[in-house]
Amino acid sequence: MKADGRSSAGAGTVQSASPAFQIIILGAGGGPNEDNVTGLLVRSTARQWTRDSVLAVDAGVHLAAIIKIFEEHLPGASLRKPTIASAAATPVNGDNLSTPTEPVRPKLCMSTGPFANLELPHATAKANATYVFRSLISTYLITHPHLDHVAGFAINTAALQQTLRRKRVAALPSTIEAIKEHIFNGIIWPNLSDEGDGAVGFVSYDRLVDGGNVALGDGEGRGYIEVCDGLAVKGWSVSHGECMRHSHHQGSYSSESTEAGYPSYYSRRSSRKDLSSGSMDSARSQSFSQNSSEKKAYDSAAYFLRDEHTGKEVLIFGDVEPDSVSLNPRTARVWQDAAAKLWAGLLTGVLIECSYDDSQPDGMLFGHLTPRHLVTELGVLADKVRALTAPDSSPGSPRKRKRPSNGHKLPSEELLARRPPSRHHVRRRTRSSVSPSTSLRPESPRHGSSEIVLTNEDAELRSIVEEEGSNHRAPKSRHESGAIHQSPTTKPLAGLKVIIIHVKDPLRDEPSIEETILAQLQEHERESQLGCTFTVSESGTSIWL
Numbered sequence: 001m002k003a004d005g006r007s008s009a010g011a012g013t014v015q016s017a018s019p020a021f022q023i024i025i026l027g028a029g030g031g032p033n034e035d036n037v038t039g040l041l042v043r044s045t046a047r048q049w050t051r052d053s054v055l056a057v058d059a060g061v062h063l064a065a066i067i068k069i070f071e072e073h074l075p076g077a078s079l080r081k082p083t084i085a086s087a088a089a090t091p092v093n094g095d096n097l098s099t100p101t102e103p104v105r106p107k108l109c110m111s112t113g114p115f116a117n118l119e120l121p122h123a124t125a126k127a128n129a130t131y132v133f134r135s136l137i138s139t140y141l142i143t144h145p146h147l148d149h150v151a152g153f154a155i156n157t158a159a160l161q162q163t164l165r166r167k168r169v170a171a172l173p174s175t176i177e178a179i180k181e182h183i184f185n186g187i188i189w190p191n192l193s194d195e196g197d198g199a200v201g202f203v204s205y206d207r208l209v210d211g212g213n214v215a216l217g218d219g220e221g222r223g224y225i226e227v228c229d230g231l232a233v234k235g236w237s238v239s240h241g242e243c244m245r246h247s248h249h250q251g252s253y254s255s256e257s258t259e260a261g262y263p264s265y266y267s268r269r270s271s272r273k274d275l276s277s278g279s280m281d282s283a284r285s286q287s288f289s290q291n292s293s294e295k296k297a298y299d300s301a302a303y304f305l306r307d308e309h310t311g312k313e314v315l316i317f318g319d320v321e322p323d324s325v326s327l328n329p330r331t332a333r334v335w336q337d338a339a340a341k342l343w344a345g346l347l348t349g350v351l352i353e354c355s356y357d358d359s360q361p362d363g364m365l366f367g368h369l370t371p372r373h374l375v376t377e378l379g380v381l382a383d384k385v386r387a388l389t390a391p392d393s394s395p396g397s398p399r400k401r402k403r404p405s406n407g408h409k410l411p412s413e414e415l416l417a418r419r420p421p422s423r424h425h426v427r428r429r430t431r432s433s434v435s436p437s438t439s440l441r442p443e444s445p446r447h448g449s450s451e452i453v454l455t456n457e458d459a460e461l462r463s464i465v466e467e468e469g470s471n472h473r474a475p476k477s478r479h480e481s482g483a484i485h486q487s488p489t490t491k492p493l494a495g496l497k498v499i500i501i502h503v504k505d506p507l508r509d510e511p512s513i514e515e516t517i518l519a520q521l522q523e524h525e526r527e528s529q530l531g532c533t534f535t536v537s538e539s540g541t542s543i544w545l
Contacts, residue, residue: 019045019544020312020348021305023499024114026065028537030148030319030355030368030502036539037061037148038502040316040351041114041137044230045544046309049118052138055228057303057316059140061539062152063133063159069540070125073113077120079106114542134163139206139227142171143318144240144300145178154183157192160202166194170206170227172237174299180205208235211333220346224306232306236334239326240300240319241367297328298367304337313341314545317352319502322373323380325362332380339384342496348545351537353502357516368502371520375528382492382530389490491531499543500536514538 026039037060047053056062108120115132122128133156140153153169160167169179184193184203192202212223212234224232300318307313315338323329341347355368369377500521506513514536521534537543 018310020307020310021045021314021545022114022542023314023351023545024069024542025501025537025539026059026069027061027152028501028503028539030353030504032507033505034151035061035064036505037151038318039065039152040501042231042305042314042316043228044307044309046307047230049115049136050229051135053229054132054136054138055231055305056137056140056153057305058143058149058318059153059156060148060151063129063156064152065539066129066132067125069114070129072540073110073115074120074125074128076111077108078111080109080119114540130159133159137167138229139168139170141227141233141303142169142175142179143303143316144171144298145175145182146319149318150179150183154189157189157202160192163202166202166204168204168206168227169193170208170225170233172210172235172299172301173207174237175301176205176207208233210235210237220311221306221308224304226308227305230308232308234304234306235301236303236330236337238300238302238317238320238331238334239297239323239328239367241298241321241365242295242327295327297326300367302331302334304341311346312348312545313346314348315350315352317350319353319355319367320369321365321367322369322377324373324376325365331377335377335381335384338381339388342381342493343385343388347496349497349499349543351499351501354500354517354521355502355504357513358520368504371517371524375521375524375530378493378498378530378532379528382528385492389492491529494531496532497545498532498534500534503536 022043022045024041026041027035027037029036029038031037038058039061040057042055042057043049043053108123110116110118110120118132120128121131142150142153157167169176171179180193180195183189184191184196186198190200191198192200194201194204206225206227208225209223213225214223216222217224217232221232224234227233300320302315302317302320305314305316315334317334320331323331338347338350352374353369354371354374356365356370358370358372360370365373498521500514500517503514503517518534518536525532525534535543
């Protein structure tokens with residue numbers, strides 16, 4: 001991973017040999033400064049800077065941040081001959097694309113910054129930023145409808161009058177309904193969508209299925225839907241605090257259904273010992289009892305983005321609270337899905353919020369994470385990875401029959417089928433057998449930290465490998481998937497990059513809140529021996545994964 005532009009706190013210093021994703025940080029904060037709220041651009045590096053090749057993930061700040069990047073780096077632009085791809089589609093007449101009729105001439109190209117190597121059709125920062133907005137960005141993937149995640153996009157839609165196609169807003173249905181009812185409603189903002197009274201048609205809605213639509217995609221991409229050229233998405237709903245006012249677009253407990261084949265969440269108010277000893281029913285009963293409260297959890301989302309060229313994935317969270325304090329704890333479903341991808345060598349990084357430092361009490365989280373809660377959440381992921389690598393001879397390991405899937409393989413089955421059926425059939429890989437593309441460096445944890453907690457859910461994931469894995473071929477070589485066989489003493493999240501977003505600025509003198517959060521995360525990680533690394537993102541930079 002590499003952060004370019006200005007250095008981010010704790011940024012990695014080594015870029016992967018062949019990164020699959022470039023993620024541009026337009027806004028790294030969670031307020032209250034309105035010029036630094038959540039906004040990301042993501043693209044597959046295999047697509048270069050082609051039309052519809054950029055995905056916006058949230059847009060609390062958007063076009064203004066793109067303009068700011070161009071203003072900083074445009075003076076260093078240089079003339080170059082166009083690439084073959086761009087020469088075949090040179091922007092003329094504004095941002096419309098047509099085949100050139102004149103000899104190809106050198107063009108102005110960005111030399112530095114997040115938009116390096118982008119060929120520029122215009123001379124000014126504003127015009128080139130508008131070109132990116134109109135022609136390169138195809139879809140806005142929204143995690144939830146709070147203003148610090150959608151305000152920039154809503155205002156920027158006024159610049160869509162001269163484009164040839166609609167912008168697409170993709171989100172879970174509750175978020176779409178909130179945007180439709182409360183933003184593009186003709187009162188707060190004109191109805192620039194293509195639905196409802198007075199629809200102008202600048203924006204179209206794409207309602208995603210919680211947990212992925214298994215009718216779409218195939219193999220490892222089952223459940224994913226294409227959101228821009230080269231990238232596909234699958235989303236999970238997560239909880240973002242309590243709703244005090246009830247309406248149809250707020251969180252409901254029915255959203256924890258297991259329609260994509262994953263077990264329901266478990267209450268982490270129960271101890272891990274209780275869970276590992278088979279009291280899952282008690283834990284669930286406790287959770288459903290809590291759900292009887294009149295208060296409800298607000299829906300946010302976590303999105304897995306899949307690079308269609310390499311099969312690599314990155315996980316991006318919207319605002320999320322810890323399961324340990326949630327009325328509707330469901331982040332464990334996301335970690336369940338992520339564990340299989342991480343074990344298969346497909347998950348390259350996680351972007352997740354950490355809004356406050358550890359001085360923030362649990363009663364004042366407002367649906368957000370602190371370093372102590374984030375590391376606890378990552379510990380859930382670590383437990384699920386450990387469960388997938390636990391020896392078959394572990395005493396007391398529960399075994400369950402494979403869950404029926406109506407003739408279709410579940411997403412986790414497709415991923416786990418990449419791996420050999422069990423450790424009895426495959427020798428453990430050594431450090432030298434790690435694929436260079438993973439950049440993982442396993443280390444032994446401190447004494448006493450190798451205990452494996454195996455829940456019924458984790459055991460079922462493992463049983464998929466054991467029962468179904470023999471029906472699929474093993475990788476041709478150790479480099480085929482980039483996966484690693486971990487021993488119980490290996491740091492379970494070794495090599496995983498965790499990028500921190502949505503830090504709330506307390507607007508105070510030093511010390512820097514970013515530095516404080518990073519130091520606390522690193523201290524918790526040393527104690528827990530997870531193996532992951534942390535980077536606090538910074539606006540105006542990009543990260544390669």
